[in-house]
Amino acid sequence: METYTIIVLLLAATIRVATPLLLAALAGLFSERAGVIDLGLEGKMLGAAFAAAAVSAVTGSAWLGLGAAILTGAALALLIGFACITHRGNQVVAGMAVTIMVVGLAPSLALAWFGLGGQTPQLAAAGQRFTALPWPWADAARETPFPGLLYAELLGGHNLVVYLAAALVPASAWVLYRTRFGMRLRAVGENPHAVESAGVPVNALRYRAVLISGVLCGVAGAYLSTAANAGFVRDMTAGKGYLALAALIFGKWRPGPTLGACLLFAFTDAAAARMQGVALPLVGVVPVQFILALPYVLTVLLLAGFVGRAVPPKALGMPYAKER
Amino acid sequence: MSAPAKLPRWADLALLPAVSLGAALLLSAALVAVLGENPATALRLLFTGAFGSGDAVGYTLYYATNFIFTGLGVAVAYHAGLFNIGAEGQAYVGGLGVSLVCLAAGGWPAWVVLPLAVAAGAAFGAAWAFIPAWLQARRGSHVVITTIMFNFIASALMTYLLVNVLIKPGQQSPESREFGANAVLPAVHELLATVGLKVAPSPLNLAFLLALAAGGLVWVLLWRTRWGYRLRVAGANPEAAVYAGIRPGRVTIGAMLLSGALAGGLGLNELMGAQHRLTLDFPGGAGFVGIAVALMGRNQPVGISAAAVLFGALYQGGSQLAFDLPRINRDFVVVIQGLVILFCGALENVWRGPLARLLATRRGDQGGA
Numbered sequence A: 001m002e003t004y005t006i007i008v009l010l011l012a013a014t015i016r017v018a019t020p021l022l023l024a025a026l027a028g029l030f031s032e033r034a035g036v037i038d039l040g041l042e043g044k045m046l047g048a049a050f051a052a053a054a055v056s057a058v059t060g061s062a063w064l065g066l067g068a069a070i071l072t073g074a075a076l077a078l079l080i081g082f083a084c085i086t087h088r089g090n091q092v093v094a095g096m097a098v099t100i101m102v103v104g105l106a107p108s109l110a111l112a113w114f115g116l117g118g119q120t121p122q123l124a125a126a127g128q129r130f131t132a133l134p135w136p137w138a139d140a141a142r143e144t145p146f147p148g149l150l151y152a153e154l155l156g157g158h159n160l161v162v163y164l165a166a167a168l169v170p171a172s173a174w175v176l177y178r179t180r181f182g183m184r185l186r187a188v189g190e191n192p193h194a195v196e197s198a199g200v201p202v203n204a205l206r207y208r209a210v211l212i213s214g215v216l217c218g219v220a221g222a223y224l225s226t227a228a229n230a231g232f233v234r235d236m237t238a239g240k241g242y243l244a245l246a247a248l249i250f251g252k253w254r255p256g257p258t259l260g261a262c263l264l265f266a267f268t269d270a271a272a273a274r275m276q277g278v279a280l281p282l283v284g285v286v287p288v289q290f291i292l293a294l295p296y297v298l299t300v301l302l303l304a305g306f307v308g309r310a311v312p313p314k315a316l317g318m319p320y321a322k323e324r
Numbered sequence B: 001m002s003a004p005a006k007l008p009r010w011a012d013l014a015l016l017p018a019v020s021l022g023a024a025l026l027l028s029a030a031l032v033a034v035l036g037e038n039p040a041t042a043l044r045l046l047f048t049g050a051f052g053s054g055d056a057v058g059y060t061l062y063y064a065t066n067f068i069f070t071g072l073g074v075a076v077a078y079h080a081g082l083f084n085i086g087a088e089g090q091a092y093v094g095g096l097g098v099s100l101v102c103l104a105a106g107g108w109p110a111w112v113v114l115p116l117a118v119a120a121g122a123a124f125g126a127a128w129a130f131i132p133a134w135l136q137a138r139r140g141s142h143v144v145i146t147t148i149m150f151n152f153i154a155s156a157l158m159t160y161l162l163v164n165v166l167i168k169p170g171q172q173s174p175e176s177r178e179f180g181a182n183a184v185l186p187a188v189h190e191l192l193a194t195v196g197l198k199v200a201p202s203p204l205n206l207a208f209l210l211a212l213a214a215g216g217l218v219w220v221l222l223w224r225t226r227w228g229y230r231l232r233v234a235g236a237n238p239e240a241a242v243y244a245g246i247r248p249g250r251v252t253i254g255a256m257l258l259s260g261a262l263a264g265g266l267g268l269n270e271l272m273g274a275q276h277r278l279t280l281d282f283p284g285g286a287g288f289v290g291i292a293v294a295l296m297g298r299n300q301p302v303g304i305s306a307a308a309v310l311f312g313a314l315y316q317g318g319s320q321l322a323f324d325l326p327r328i329n330r331d332f333v334v335v336i337q338g339l340v341i342l343f344c345g346a347l348e349n350v351w352r353g354p355l356a357r358l359l360a361t362r363r364g365d366q367g368g369a
Helices: A002-033 A041-059 A062-086 A091-114 A138-142 A145-155 A160-178 A180-190 A192-197 A202-228 A240-250 A255-275 A288-303 B009-035 B039-051 B054-079 B087-104 B110-139 B143-165 B188-194 B207-224 B226-236 B238-243 B248-264 B266-275 B286-296 B301-324 B331-346 B348-368
Strands: none
Touching: A002 A041, A002 A145, A002 A160, A002 A180, A002 A202, A002 A240, A002 A255, A041 A062, A041 A091, A041 A202, A041 A240, A062 A091, A062 A202, A062 B331, A091 B009, A091 B286, A091 B331, A138 A145, A160 A180, A160 A202, A160 A255, A180 A192, A180 A202, A192 A202, A202 A240, A240 A255, A240 A288, A240 B143, A255 A288, A288 B110, A288 B143, B009 B039, B009 B286, B009 B331, B009 B348, B039 B054, B039 B301, B054 B087, B054 B207, B054 B226, B054 B248, B054 B266, B054 B286, B054 B301, B087 B110, B087 B143, B087 B248, B087 B266, B087 B286, B110 B143, B110 B248, B110 B266, B207 B226, B207 B248, B207 B266, B207 B301, B226 B238, B226 B248, B238 B248, B248 B266, B266 B286, B286 B301, B286 B331, B301 B331, B331 B348
């Protein structure tokens, strides 16, 4: 029974860790499927996390915070679009630049506005955060661990954003594979010239793709600062944007497998926290750093074709110039 | 495809970066105003903080030393058409090489330790760059993504080694024991004191000269050897390079090895020169500053050295700024860094077209007169 409870709680933690990863990975999916490398995930998420916490702290509304986060993510995405799509700048450089700028700007603004040394005030009042939704009969269900605990902790016990992220996986798949917009978007990432000859403006499509990425990063950021935590702290994304990028690649730029990769990476993260000093059968104590590095090692192995093969969109990273 | 507008060489090397830098600094000044401080005061403090006294200049050049090493590393890869985002991780692992030699150097004379430490730093940095390079050359995975992943893997590996293996016994913070006196680089103020010159003490050390020498070495290798010529051809036009009998895979691996070796030099300045022990996360983002420095310095050693001094000044002056202005902290230097990368790297086409037109009309007028 003890092991059972540990496993259920571990899986519940996995879902909570996976949520921002999944949102950011889906964000990158839209951008990269349209041919724009998204190294700005980390920066857009961090900027949005700050915006959400700052607005929620001032107005007292987590929803207004979410709105500000989405606007911030979209604005940063448009900046990347302006550099990479309109002016055909280097996409890798643009994403890096935006990330580095936000890493500095968020704590700078936090210091100037709140005077708390680079973080926002604690979000303690009701309504300032997205808290776990009340789930019917959850407390009663805990009385009978199986299947009650599964119901109360895995299915229930999460906030709204978690369910939103889960719903976005089939929604993204539907948009990308079943709508005209999605098919054009994928075509732009493979062969933009063909799309242009069919009379569809490439740059407008790419702008829409990076904008979707900005909006989703906005939700991911709001989750970090107003749902998973109670406020913004310096560097709170802590590489999650790059981990999401790895998950996106590990998921071979497809929504379903990307969800799987996010859950796998989140599980290693959640497990690492509990594996500190625990001896496993056969291998003994695995250093926690090795577990944390596992997602990156797996992604490198996949990219190198040692485990399966990940083929990026053909036009990924290539600026498009209209032929005259 | 319509090619980006052509600029004369001097404009491409000097005018365009100057305009981009100006735009980045102007926007930074506007942000200072948004934060609620006076931009003119901030600029004055930044300048006096970086160059106002002997020890300030020392600190500025000490920071610049780090950025020369990583900037050169990024630039060498760039000339081969590769974007090495992994200078941070390569510098970190390079520092491990430097530290292992310094920790092992019991009673060895200093003139034995220094070349060994240089070689080990370069070898470890190069080794960390080799795997992504080999994976791109032979397995087709992209070096941008793999070097990012390798930064995280390096960070995990080094944390493990420091916490579990190299930590000084009986100590809480994850640091190695201190290097012996024979295994540290002399500070510049100590060297000058031996010839009777009195300079304010600062962590500026012999590694600064090593960084300048590395710049010279890169210039010779890239622009005066056949190997460098091949590297630049493969970077400028990979298809033509293949027809000229150049093997792109070899160029990729060679360029990344040199790139990682240069980034590995960071450990000489930071560990052997200043901290005298191996510490957690000692690169502290210098690998990413190297990207900004390389972009601003147009990937030329002279330009990189100048850009490195500018960023050294930003880092040193930035601490003065954070000390004197209550509404600004050290993070603001990172904002300027990001804006410089944005304007010099991603947005330069914004100015390229107008500048080309402006220069063309001016030349046209002179021709007509």
